[in-house]
Amino acid sequence: MDGVERHHTATAYIVAGGRTLLLWHRGLRMWLPPGGHLEPNEDPVQGALREAREEAGLEVAVIPPPGLLRVERPLVLPPPAVILIEDIVRPDQPFHQHIDHVYFTRALGAVDFDAPIPHGPHLWVDAERLAGAFALPAPDGTLVTVAEDVRLLGISAIEAAERENRA
Template sequence: MERTDAPEPLVRHFTATGFLAHDGYTALHWHRLGKWLPPGGHLDPNEDPLQAALREIREETGVAARVIETATPYVRGDRARVQPPVSIGIYRVPADSHAPAAHEHIDFIYFVRPAEPGPRPPLPAGDPPWLWVSEAELRAQAPLASGDREAPLPDDVRALGLAAIEWERHDRARSGTSAPEAAAMGAA
């Protein structure tokens, strides 16, 4: 006899997110869930999480990005390495085009910066809106607005956005390129 009171098995999807940071700003967009979120999405078949994050950033923003190495991966022998994420979040998501019922996203979160030096690259115009959000705006803890889209930032988006900006600043210092120098190199 089949049990009818057993809960439905929980469906989980692997996703990847990239906090795209540059010169004191991070890129966020208005998501259909009514929140400001960084670029990201589902892993494609045969794709590792970092490949997915970089692909999603390019698809959603048009910006080619590179990872900011925040940790040294453990390498054993001749095995290929995958840059570890900054964090892994588990988020409950309502039914969508990927699943007919509520499900969870296991999200690999990376900090990235534009692959090419220069000024902040333009973000897509139109709907949904994209914004370069400043460090000051993230620290202000006020709702973020663009047109008729307004919502407080989720706490994890605010904290990770600030951390991505700080790591991008550190990565620039490590590479010996300040934001103005990078802009000048891009203009040369």
């Protein structure tokens, strides 16, 4: 699309105990993993780690893909699992797109699945729940269907964490 404003963003699917974290996004009225706009001079990995810390209150590590180049120099960043071009349609903002660098991460340390997090409304969901279409209640009680890409990437993140644990 010519002339469409685009913003770089980073997303962190956080996996712990065979579950991944979904947050209620008030502006988009959707269940999504932690993520947001990259800050000036921030690379996508730094952005994903920061968003996980700010929104979930968790320190996480990116799950590297198998065979990632390992050298002393230059710095090698793990690639995102996928890069999504997302249309952002909100009444409070002009139409734009996000170039979203999506990473699979694992929580460092123990996670209390019932503890509140900085972002607010959230749920930890497992692969079985993500396997088929389902809806979760918004804070106002309205049921909101979890988007297909969110479900499928959540399953892939859980599988990536399981592979890393076996390695």
